[in-house]
Amino acid sequence: MRIEDALRLALEADLDLVEVAPMAKPPVCKLMDFGKFKYEAAQKERESRRNQTHTIIKEMKLRPKIDQHDYETKKGHVERFLKAGDKVKITIMFRGREQSRPELGLRLLGRLADDVQELGFVEATPKQDGRNMIMVVAPHRRKADVVKSTGEAEAAQAPVDDVPAEA
DSSP states (O other): OOHHHHHHHHHHHTOEEEEEETTSSSOEEEEEOHHHHHHHHHHHHHHHHHTOOOOOEEEEEEOTTOOHHHHHHHHHHHHHHHHTTOEEEEEEEOOGGGGGOHHHHHHHHHHHHHHTTTTEEEEEEEEEETTEEEEEEEESSOHHHHHHHHHHHHHHHSOOOOSOOOO
16 A cells, blocks of 8 residues: 555544554554554553562571570571562671581571471572672562462451441
8 A cells, every 4th residue: 555545544544654564575554543552551561560579688697606596586587588578698607717617507507498498498509608608598489479468468357347437
């Protein structure tokens, strides 16, 4: 179809003539409301951004000679982070002669991984990095699922007024 005819059709239908595939032989055009098209594309973009979740990595620092109560407290923090859907980077800091005993850190990280295995899994195995030993634990559930389930739980707990409002 000639360009003049296509433009006349677009003008009669009160639409825009939009070139869809300029590299095609012959070029492909479409009759559409371009303002509406741009608006709907922006809406889709905004919706996709709203559904995104940012991966947050929380860090927990330990020492190889940690006391039992301190270990339980730190483990509680790790469990809270995993329940919230965040990854946890666990760092064991070695000082002085502790650096010659990395197996103490390995044993501690293994114990922590076993204690939180129902909430998360070891994403990065323990590895020595200078004076530190690092392990990353990721939650079993994605953060979006955690946020969605807590929203549903809060909606279920919200009080419901059965008394009609008086006018």
